[in-house]
Amino acid sequence: MAQHTSILILMLLLYSLSANSSFQPALVLEMAKILLENYCFPENLVGMQEAIQQAINSGEILQISDKKTLATVLTVGVQGALNDPRLTVSYEPNFVPVMTPVLPSLPKEQLTRLVRNSVKVDILENNTGYLRIDRIIGEETAAKLGSLLKDNIWDRVAHTSSLIFDLRYSTAGDLSGVPFIISFFSEPEPLIHIDTVYDRPSNTTRELWTMPTMMGERYGKKKDLIILTSKRTQGAAEAVAYTLKHLQRAIIVGERTSGGSIKVKKIRIARSDFYITVPVARSVSPITGQSWEVSGVVPDAIVLAEEALDHVHEIAAFHRELTPLIEGTGELLEKYYAIPEIALKVSNILLRKYAEGLYRSVVDFESLASHLTADLQETSGDHRLHVFYCDVEPESPHEVPKIPTAEEVGYIIDALFKTELLPGNVGYLRFDMMADIEVVKATGPQLVKFVWSKIVNTDALIIDMRYNTGGYSTAIPLLCSYFFDVEPLVHLYTVFDRTTTTMTEVMTVPQVRGQRYGSSKDVYILTSHITGSAAEVFTRTLKDLNRATIIGEPTIGGSLSSATYQIRDSVLYASIPNQVVLSAITGKVWSVSGVEPHVIARAMFQRLCSESSNCNFECA
CATH class of the missing domain: 3.90.226.10 (2-enoyl-CoA Hydratase; Chain A, domain 1)
Structure with missing residues (x-):
């Protein structure tokens, strides 16, 4: 019923049109048919065709004389009804379809030039790799180029200590190339389910997984990876950034991405000069249950795209200081936390999480303090444990009380x-x-x-x-x-x-x-x-x-008593309860609850x- 009602929003917009036009009901019916056969969320279209036919039969759909106005009103109606800004209706009497060449069919020499023009590789100081890809090629193209990609791109960055992966200018690409990139930054086993793509015209679902074998050496999952994004980053590049972010494999730095689509088609409505642009496929991440489509990928560190590369060097320098900070937090727990056995357990968990790369998303002291606090509280069950950032040494809360006059x-x-x-x-x-x-x-x-x-x-x-x-x-x-x-x-x-x-x-x-x-x-x-x-x-x-x-x-x-301890010589401090109260009746420690x-x-x-x-x- 709710879906049926939402479709009627479109009808209500049509009811309000001017009475002096030559509006054709068949146009709207044909548009509804296109949506039913191609729109990637068919479950949202329940009752649409019936609602449109009912509105037409009622005689209340009035005429519009201006065709561009009709296109605009139809766009507003269909976007509002389906809550999808990608759906647009246009009036284009002189439209000439642009046929995008199928890359695998191009000669190898032309493919080679295309790849070389869309990829840049460099080795920066501190053995930091820089890889810029402006177009993600599909698996067929990759297979055709073979050793060219291995020798000139992947092998060149494989032995760097960390990598900057620049996707700020990546506005096109093939989704079938995403598994290769994700595989390069992961291990052969276990295989990772990275995406599920539903295609409406063929009514088929395809799962994307990492690859068990690949040509050349993998970068693996342990070394730092920083991905640069911009508001122009779109399509397959968004899928790469979104997946690596939520696998906690990469730090994303830059601007929120454009929020594109897996696949969009511009379809002519019957034999008219009206066209409707429809997303015909959708992506659902098995990691999050959601998607980067429409909403885009939100960076861990949001900065202007043109400043992203400069910011990366700050993050890289910060990450080189992470080890002593994580170790120092565990040492303070083991030395001062009121329950020694829990302190040891939490300290070991922190080190394990760090070794597994689960602290890659931190980009500064504030985000590290937040991450550490969440992990301390979750693993210990003690909400009193807290890490905070302070650029001046905090005063001790346990000063000698003043005797009042x-x-x-x-x-x-x-x-x-x-x-x-x-x-x-x-x-x-x-x-x-x-x-x-x-x-x-x-x-x-x-x-x-x-x-x-x-x-x-x-x-x-x-x-x-x-x-x-x-x-x-x-x-x-x-x-x-x-x-x-x-x-x-x-x-x-x-x-x-x-x-x-x-x-x-x-x-x-x-x-x-x-x-x-x-x-x-x-x-x-x-x-x-x-x-x-x-x-x-x-x-x-x-x-x-x-x-x-x-x-x-x-x-x-x-806490009965907590103290604040500086973590190594940093601007981070840990508030740690150092006393526990035991019941006089049971001898057990009172709960922190x-x-x-x-x-x-x-x-x-x-x-x-x-x-x-x-x-x-x-x-x-």
């Missing part, structure tokens, strides 16, 4: 804390940052007087951590102690520090300022997806020891639920 204490309390007494003698305490233990001690009298004393004698307590993204973990033992009795001391959790390889059991403290809340009254903690770091440790500890009911959203899964609430609820609209008779209220 007496005047500043009041502002801090007003900014970070909120208390309220709810119906049923239920206390509400919201605080939005975990302060350092020295700050807590220094501000203790004021905190007890202006915050804690207002809620300590309630029958139940709501602790709102929805806006608390973390802070310092040093005060967690003291804060937790308020919710347990003096004796016995309670094992809260254990911290493993990778930098010192020490295990530290964290216990409640025997003395606190002011009155304890105790171990018997109900405590509810509200969480959100931004609750993080030390706030999570506090929440998870009370949950793990069955001291609180957690209500809200799963927390962010932040965050704290899972007992009751899942949207953070901004949480209803507290409990069997306790004291819990019959609602929290905004």
